[in-house]
Amino acid sequence: MAIVVAAILGAVAVMVMSFSSLAVHKAAFGAEDRMAREVDEVLLHLQAWYEQQADTIAVSGITPSETQLQAALPRTYPGMRLAMSTSMASPGCSAGTIGCIPWRKIAAWYPATQAPAATTLQDGLPVSEFTGDAIWRIYSAQGWYFERYAQTQAKLNDTARALMNFFVGRKGVNPVFSHDTNFWRASDCAQPESSLPCVDAYAALSGSGVANVMGLAATDVTAPLGTAIEFSNLQDSSTVAPFSVALRVVLPWGGQIRQTVLQP
Structure with a gap:
């Protein structure tokens, strides 16, 4: 009888652990969905902001800092990182041509659980951050600027x-x-x-x-x-x-x- 009871208790314990693990798993998925929605939400805000500031940024040639990008948002997003690329105008382009349009990219991301060993920049964006279980998106102003042209x-x-x-x-x-x-x-x-x-x-x-x-x-x-x-x-x-x-x-x-x- 003792053996049967132990077996039943063991099975119950396994079931409890399984349900607990499943609950944690679902909670993680829920968090990931929320974070993905927030990244999309932030980029929509920054897209609208950038389209108001784009020509001013192009004239100054100065890339807004992460703090300035955060300040453009209607609320804070704890843990989210932001970055704007350098000018994407083609090197050696002729002034006034479409290739010389100084459009930018904006990245928003929740960092991966395990940070990269080293930071790799591409056009001023830390592309090495967009790996592992990081949740990230990039907005490109190329289409918007080219359409204006x-x-x-x-x-x-x-x-x-x-x-x-x-x-x-x-x-x-x-x-x-x-x-x-x-x-x-x-x-x-x-x-x-x-x-x-x-x-x-x-x-x-x-x-x-x-x-x-x-x-x-x-x-x-x-x-x-x-x-x-x-x-x-x-x-x-x-x-x-x-x-x-x-x-x-x-x-x-x-x-x-x-x-x-x-x-x-």
Whole structure:
């Protein structure tokens, strides 16, 4: 009887230990799920924050510290680590090209139970931390910045088409048109008449009077990158046939996107 009782107690003990182990296991899984959700939550906050600060960071060239990233969050996340990469602009790139956009990456992670033996940095991020049972995610601003670049190019193309349509329209209604008439620049800058006013040096289209003559709203000549589309019908332009005018967007971190519009 004693042997039977001992066996039963042993079985019960094993069952208790199994259930205890299972409970701990489930608790661990619950913690991991919570931590993963928190990492995703933090990156959403930092993405929104970065998109407000991105151009300022690009101009300064200074990488925000972990403390500054933590301060951008609506609450604290004990134990979570944060880091922002260095600028991801391509080495040796040409200013104003897409490869020179100084976009960044942001990492958020709960460290692994066993810390790495040594820290390995890649683009300023401690990639050696993202191993073992660490819970981590990385946000990349590349797509967001490249989309802004593409939208800016599209705005320049739209403005170029508007300029060509203006030229063709003026040519069609002017009874004394000749191939030597430049409707993009008045022959008498004091009295523009049917041509665009003289803009010798680059100036914002919205503030130069050109946008009003062409019937363009301020939103039509505002670029996602930089602040405004700038125009000149003398600088970087041709005042002899075939005529041309110049458009550009000055980028916050240096360089510019330029476009020459040729006489239609």
